[in-house]
Amino acid sequence: MANLTIKNLKKSFGETEILKGINLEIKDNEFVVFVGPSGCGKSTLLRSIAGLEEVTGGHILLDTKEITDLAPAKRDLAMVFQSYALYPHMSVRKNMSFALELAKEKKEVIHNKVAEAARILELDPLLERKPKELSGGQRQRVAIGRAIVRQPKVFLFDEPLSNLDAALRVQMRLELARLHHDLNATMIYVTHDQVEAMTLADKVVVLNQGRIEQVGTPLDLYRNPANRFVAGFLGMPKMSFLPGTVTALDHSSVTVELTSGTSVTLPAASEHLRQGSAVSVGVRPENIDVVEPSESSLTGYMDITESLGSDTYCYVKTDGQETLTVRMPGNFACNYGDRIGLHLHVDECHLFDEQGNAVQKPSRLAA
Amino acid sequence: MLSLKQRRSLNTLLMGVLAWGVALAIFFPIFWMLLTSFKTEIDAFATPPQLFFSPTLENYTLVNERSDYLHFAWNSVVVSFGSTIIGMMLAVPAAYSMAFFETKRTKGTLLWMLSTKMLPPVGVLVPIYLIFKDTGLLDTKTGLVIIYTLINLPIMIWMAYTYFKEIPKEVLEAARMDGSTLFQEIWRVLLPMSKGGLAATVLLSLILSWNEAFWSLNLTASEAAPLTALIASYSSPEGLFWAKLSAVSTLACAPILIFGWISQKQLVRGLSFGAVK
Numbered sequence: 001m002a003n004l005t006i007k008n009l010k011k012s013f014g015e016t017e018i019l020k021g022i023n024l025e026i027k028d029n030e031f032v033v034f035v036g037p038s039g040c041g042k043s044t045l046l047r048s049i050a051g052l053e054e055v056t057g058g059h060i061l062l063d064t065k066e067i068t069d070l071a072p073a074k075r076d077l078a079m080v081f082q083s084y085a086l087y088p089h090m091s092v093r094k095n096m097s098f099a100l101e102l103a104k105e106k107k108e109v110i111h112n113k114v115a116e117a118a119r120i121l122e123l124d125p126l127l128e129r130k131p132k133e134l135s136g137g138q139r140q141r142v143a144i145g146r147a148i149v150r151q152p153k154v155f156l157f158d159e160p161l162s163n164l165d166a167a168l169r170v171q172m173r174l175e176l177a178r179l180h181h182d183l184n185a186t187m188i189y190v191t192h193d194q195v196e197a198m199t200l201a202d203k204v205v206v207l208n209q210g211r212i213e214q215v216g217t218p219l220d221l222y223r224n225p226a227n228r229f230v231a232g233f234l235g236m237p238k239m240s241f242l243p244g245t246v247t248a249l250d251h252s253s254v255t256v257e258l259t260s261g262t263s264v265t266l267p268a269a270s271e272h273l274r275q276g277s278a279v280s281v282g283v284r285p286e287n288i289d290v291v292e293p294s295e296s297s298l299t300g301y302m303d304i305t306e307s308l309g310s311d312t313y314c315y316v317k318t319d320g321q322e323t324l325t326v327r328m329p330g331n332f333a334c335n336y337g338d339r340i341g342l343h344l345h346v347d348e349c350h351l352f353d354e355q356g357n358a359v360q361k362p363s364r365l366a367a
Numbered sequence: 368m369l370s371l372k373q374r375r376s377l378n379t380l381l382m383g384v385l386a387w388g389v390a391l392a393i394f395f396p397i398f399w400m401l402l403t404s405f406k407t408e409i410d411a412f413a414t415p416p417q418l419f420f421s422p423t424l425e426n427y428t429l430v431n432e433r434s435d436y437l438h439f440a441w442n443s444v445v446v447s448f449g450s451t452i453i454g455m456m457l458a459v460p461a462a463y464s465m466a467f468f469e470t471k472r473t474k475g476t477l478l479w480m481l482s483t484k485m486l487p488p489v490g491v492l493v494p495i496y497l498i499f500k501d502t503g504l505l506d507t508k509t510g511l512v513i514i515y516t517l518i519n520l521p522i523m524i525w526m527a528y529t530y531f532k533e534i535p536k537e538v539l540e541a542a543r544m545d546g547s548t549l550f551q552e553i554w555r556v557l558l559p560m561s562k563g564g565l566a567a568t569v570l571l572s573l574i575l576s577w578n579e580a581f582w583s584l585n586l587t588a589s590e591a592a593p594l595t596a597l598i599a600s601y602s603s604p605e606g607l608f609w610a611k612l613s614a615v616s617t618l619a620c621a622p623i624l625i626f627g628w629i630s631q632k633q634l635v636r637g638l639s640f641g642a643v644k
């Protein structure tokens with residue numbers, strides 16, 4: 001049972017402020033993923049929760065207990081490091097039992113807990129080996145085993161899969177998801193792999209430059225990004241942004257003239273937009289279709305196409321020199337330089353104001 | 368032209384010859400000392416130097432009669448082990464904090480410590496002699512332990528620091544997360560992980576203390592005098608007696624040489640184990 005509350009957490013290294021006031025609620029059993037670009041402070045935030053970094057300000061509460069200044073050993077959290085950080089001089093068994101020994105558990109209790117963890121993670125045949133005799137994936141499992149034997153209040157993961165090859169990463173991702181269901185544990189997970197974020201998380205926290213940009217379920221963030229940063233960060237390939245100017249607006253829609261001269265009308269509740277406001281239209285690759293040039297007013301040329309088998313990613317240059325990414329079916333064929341038309345699914349497009357904040361869509365009931 | 372394979376084996380051969388040459392050059396003086404210690408004084412003095420002679424043990428019996436070898440040897444043991452143990456107890460925590468909790472001033476502190484080794488010891492002889500005299504430390508093993516600990520500490524901290532630097536910080540953090548106290552973190556994780564390097568540090572400190580002659584000659588007379596002082600006592604007063612001097616030198620070097628030889632295997636094993644991350 002563990003709820004973690006973070007209040008106005010700040011952390012500076014010398015003069016530079018890395019975390020600029022983080023507020024976050026993490027509920028019991030939740031799988032929370034921190035994502036963000038490199039250097040945004042994900043690891044620092046996680047390490048502050050762990051107690052490995054001294055914070056400069058704010059509070060961390062575990063349930064109702066203040067743990068902000070508690071030593072890491074006293075927090076009852078377990079951490080899995082990117083580099084695994086196994087004890088090289090101890091066998092796999094010793095690595096897993098170390099924490100229990102320190103806690104002065106009974107021998108047989110330790111034995112049973114290690115056996116249980118080894119069974120879950122399929123480590124039985126490896127228990128007497130030293131870390132150097134294991135493969136990367138096995139080491140990762142030992143690191144996870146070391147965390148689960150302790151039954152901590154919260155699990156902390158710092159990019160645990162980033163040292164594994166692609167196939168193993170997928171496998172371990174599934175195992176982690178299964179583990180989360182089986183253990184019913186609160187987990188906080190740092191990654192910059194958005195597939196991991198989307199697939200594992202109950203709740204995604206998008207960080208940028210030491211601030212939280214948005215918190216929500218993966219689909220919520222994908223469908224309703226609060227700003228351009230979140231919109232551009234989540235989704236592969238990335239959302240394309242088309243700059244434009246507002247030419248007309250009413251209570252539930254906005255008409256935007258794009259640089260190429262084409263006008264699009266989007267559903268949007270436009271309280272602080274007015275005519276002439278600079279905006280940008282965000283379009284996900286799956287919300288555009290390539291059509292015949294005659295069928296659309298938005299036209300351009302095909303740049304590179306990438307065939308992935310299941311999908312084809314088309315990079316398109318419009319006549320207004322905007323670049324767009326389009327996802328087409330795997331059997332789609334087109335040549336470099338072909339003249340094409342583009343069809344936007346306007347209902348699915350996103351509108352961002354000059355500051356990069358999303359313009360709300362009118363609620364479905366009102367529309 | 369030589370083939371690549373031939374060139375490689377020629378390389379190996381040359382390297383082998385070179386290595387042997389260096390090894391022999393280093394070993395020769397020790398070998399000559401050992402040889403001389405079994406000669407009579409007349410043989411020892413002969414020109415050209417004699418490689419073949421009838422060996423005698425008379426130097427050793429004489430040395431044994433004239434001075435209490437065990438007394439000096441015991442002093443050497445106590446002083447070098449004592450200073451090494453105390454030195455390690457100070458060096459490990461110091462190096463730990465410098466390696467894992469680095470601040471702006473860490474590098475400077477390290478350099479400053481090492482710079483104290485650049486000062487010629489004779490420059491501080493008088494003040495230290497006076498301090499020792501006033502505190503009653505002259506000619507005591509305690510006094511020697513203190514001075515040896517202090518002169519070797521910079522090197523010991525520096526070495527331990529270098530070895531600790533190679534240990535990934537996350538492993539210690541993992542131990543901290545696992546609930547270990549500071550002492551458990553150092554004793555159960557840091558020390559086993561760096562035991563090869565620390566063994567090398569211990570060995571170096573032992574050797575340096577064992578062979579130290581400047582301070583032991585100046586600060587001891589008879590009670591606390593270690594083996595280096597014993598050797599010196601054979602070189603000055605009655606003129607030079609090469610054979611006896613060699614015998615006493617052999618006796619002084621033998622323990623540390625044997626010790627080094629025995630620990631070498633452990634040392635190599637320890638060093639290679641420590642290298643695995």
Ligand SMILES: Nc1ncnc2c1ncn2[C@@H]1O[C@H](COP(=O)(O)OP(=O)(O)OP(=O)(O)O)[C@@H](O)[C@H]1O
Binds near residue numbers: 037038
């Ligand atoms: N010990 C430190 N001293 C000074 N600056 C630090 C220290 N640790 C981290 N930083 C800085 O803090 C910022 C955030 O680092 P952090 O490791 O939290 O980033 P991250 O989001 O985890 O990035 P990545 O995805 O690359 O792991 C970076 O700009 C980094 O340079």
Ligand SMILES: [Mg+2]
Binds near residue numbers: 042043044
């Ligand atoms: Mg990081």
